[in-house]
Amino acid sequence: MTKTFAVIGDPIDHSLSPNIHNAAFNALGMDCTYIAYRIPKGELKEGIESLRQIKISGFNVTIPHKIEMMRYIDELSEECKTIGAINTVTNENGRLIGHNTDMDGFLEPIKKRNIAIKNEDVLLLGAGGAARAIAAGFAKEGAHKITIANRTKEKGKELAKFAASLGIESNETSLDEAGQNAGKYKFVVNATSVGLKNELSPISTNAINSQNVVYDIIYMPMNTDFIAQSKKKSAIVIYGYEMLLGQACLAFEIWHKVKAPYDAMRKVLLGGF
Ligand SMILES: NC(=O)c1ccc[n+]([C@@H]2O[C@H](COP(=O)([O-])OP(=O)(O)OC[C@H]3O[C@@H](n4cnc5c(N)ncnc54)[C@H](OP(=O)(O)O)[C@@H]3O)[C@@H](O)[C@H]2O)c1
Structure with missing residues (x-):
């Protein structure tokens, strides 16, 4: 049957x-x-x-x-x-x-590229359901610290608390500050829904550089503004369709x-x- x-x-x-x-x-x-x-x-x-x-x-x-x-x-x-x-x-x-399978599905393209997560710093944009699975994934893989930037501050703080409960150092910041400091993090991940409707990147990409791994979990459109701008800055990019x-x-x-x-x-x- x-x-x-x-x-x-x-x-x-x-x-x-x-x-x-x-x-x-x-x-x-x-x-x-x-x-x-x-x-x-x-x-x-x-x-x-x-x-x-x-x-x-x-x-x-x-x-x-x-x-x-x-x-x-x-x-x-x-x-x-x-x-x-x-x-x-x-x-x-x-x-x-x-x-x-969201957590391991998210990690898979990083592992496929042999990019190390252990002891690295993460900037995570968004604090919804997907961001929660992603934070758990970085904690599982032994990342050093995760910084959450979310439009609604309270939710960002809650997610930072959740990450801390999984044993990873964490804090919360604004989307503005996240843009200014993005270059300092190994991973910069967009887990907001900004980009789905072809909006501009949720943060400024001025500070992004070739040392950043920029991962946008939006898969439609494939080339979001966040990905396109980060590519111009020579960042390593990972597409949402891969997750x-x-x-x-x-x-x-x-x-x-x-x-x-x-x-x-x-x-x-x-x-x-
Ligand atoms: N590639 C994949 O396999 C995969 C898997 C899961 C999800 N996704 C995609 O990931 C996105 C998020 O999914 P989710 O389940 O986490 O959704 P969700 O729980 O609804 O969370 C949405 C997040 O986006 C933020 N946001 C929404 N509009 C915003 C705006 N105009 N400016 C700034 N932030 C904004 C929200 O912030 P507030 O807290 O301030 O509202 C929240 O952090 C969706 O687009 C979904 O399609 C992709």
Whole structure:
């Protein structure tokens, strides 16, 4: 019987996850399908129930359900417990098991480039769900210090506290100051949603230089202003689509227990831009 997988969220029409996973099924000749399923905010419980009814094999969770999903799960991975959010679920005979592949999916392109994280300093822009997974990732890899810059100061402080609770030195700053000091950090990561609508970079890139690793987790558009300006300053750049692929490959491997066909998934993703 064909196995069905899904991504749930709202909005979901423009999700690239069905393209990525269906390309992987095609590449490996698997009898599986992956659909996008819109579940509006406030309707998660009913939505999950209907997924159980059709005996969904597994699903990804995106905005706005990543945190609320924690309430409807039977078992949680260690990553979910740490991050407090779920992006991947497996259905094992009716038992829903929660995972979070955002953290390791984020780290994957850094590791692929053999860039060391241990003892390095990080400037993280944003303090939402994605920023939380990223802060946990840098803590796990033994970064020296993480500085959070967020529009809403209180949330930035909260995330700095969360990072400290994971054993990494942390502090909070403004987006203005972050721009002035960006050159001093090995990693400068944009985890705000600024850029999605082609906005200018969330910080000034004047101080960015060739020693910076500039990582924008926005994947649509691929070349955000933050990335384009940082490239002009000769920074090493990492694109949001690489994280998207990283988390998708890890979800694929959790569900299917076989190595994800990275090249086929990457090809269809880049064709989608
Ligand atoms: N590449 C990937 O695989 C991947 C994975 C996950 C997420 N993402 C992308 O990452 C982005 C953030 O996701 P999320 O789940 O963390 O969202 P979220 O929880 O809604 O957080 C949004 C963040 O952006 C900030 N922000 C929004 N508008 C802003 C503005 N005009 N100026 C300055 N800051 C602003 C918010 O600051 P306030 O606290 O002040 O509101 C908050 O820190 C989204 O664009 C998402 O598509 C990519």
